[in-house]
Amino acid sequence: MEGEGDEQVFKQLILKINSPEAAIYCRPCGGVHRLMKEFPALLQTFEYAHHGGPVDGALVIRDSDDKPVSDVLDRMREKMGARHYRFPRGVELCIIRRKLDSWLLADENAINTVSRLRRGRLIPRVNETIEDITRPKERLQQLLSDAKLNYTSVVLGEIAAAINIEQLEYRVPSFTGFKNSVLNIYQPTRLL
Numbered sequence: 001m002e003g004e005g006d007e008q009v010f011k012q013l014i015l016k017i018n019s020p021e022a023a024i025y026c027r028p029c030g031g032v033h034r035l036m037k038e039f040p041a042l043l044q045t046f047e048y049a050h051h052g053g054p055v056d057g058a059l060v061i062r063d064s065d066d067k068p069v070s071d072v073l074d075r076m077r078e079k080m081g082a083r084h085y086r087f088p089r090g091v092e093l094c095i096i097r098r099k100l101d102s103w104l105l106a107d108e109n110a111i112n113t114v115s116r117l118r119r120g121r122l123i124p125r126v127n128e129t130i131e132d133i134t135r136p137k138e139r140l141q142q143l144l145s146d147a148k149l150n151y152t153s154v155v156l157g158e159i160a161a162a163i164n165i166e167q168l169e170y171r172v173p174s175f176t177g178f179k180n181s182v183l184n185i186y187q188p189t190r191l192l
Contacts (some may be wrong), residue, residue, distance in 0.1 A: 006100050008157025010061060013103075016165050017182045025049045035062050040080050047086045057089030057185025061096065061178070066134075069095045069174075092181035097174045102136035103163075106171035110162035111147060114155060120148035130172050 007026045014024055027042045029035035039060050047054045064072050072095045085091060096103070104111070108125045115122060123143050126133075133139055141151045149155050169175050 005153040005156065006061070008153045009100055009104070009160040012157050012160035013163070013165075013178075014182050014186075016161075016163070017179055018186050022186055023050060023055075025055060032062055032065060035060075036075070036079060039076070040083055043080075043083075043085055043091060054086040054088070057087045058085065058091045059094055059181055059185055060091065061094045063096045063099050066098070069097060087185075089185045092185050094178050094181045096178070097131050097172075098133070099136045101140040102130050102133060103168055103172055103175060104156060104159050105133065105136060105140055105143070106130050106175075107159075107163045107167045109164065109167075110159045111143065111149075113162040114158045115147040115149055117158075118149060118155075121146065123147045131174060 007028055011024050011026070015022055025046060027045065029038060029042070043058050043060070046058050049055050060076065062072070062076075073093055076093050076095075080091070105126050108123055112122045114120075123146055126139070126143070130136075144151050144155065165179070169179065
């Protein structure tokens with residue numbers, strides 16, 4: 001993942017998609033440039049991350065920065081080259097169409113849940129097509145300010161914990177790619 005602030009949001013979303021028992025190991029990269037430069041080498045650290053052995057699978061997440069998703073994926077695959085990792089479920093590359101912030105705009109009920117808990121104000125529904133909002137971070141910052149909430153990784157994580165995955169998937173169709181990537185790399189054991 002690109003930045004430290006994203007870690008709490010992704011952890012919460014992954015837990016909601018899979019199960020609360022999922023072991024999640026993060027390596028924030030500090031921005032797109034650094035992620036693109038270092039992610040193939042950082043993936044090697046996951047070969048020893050889970051009790052000295054490899055994780056089930058790895059998920060590399062980055063924003064598209066308004067570039068075509070297919071171009072970004074091609075560039076990432078090129079950076080990985082022919083490297084092989086010891087992950088039984090492999091490596092998934094996930095590109096967010098705009099910014100992670102756009103996902104949090106999809107469910108005003110999640111924002112309002114956090115606002116109520118923090119004694120803030122309620123905000124209205126964003127009635128636009130979420131993926132067409134060109135500056136989602138600024139939009140989310142303004143909504144949180146209107147709700148009397150600070151734009152912090154803790155608050156963003158709380159919103160992600162309260163988000164309705166079905167609502168998010170409906171309002172942000174590209175989220176389905178992230179959800180499928182998460183399910184590909186980790187499928188919890190279910191007792192029958």
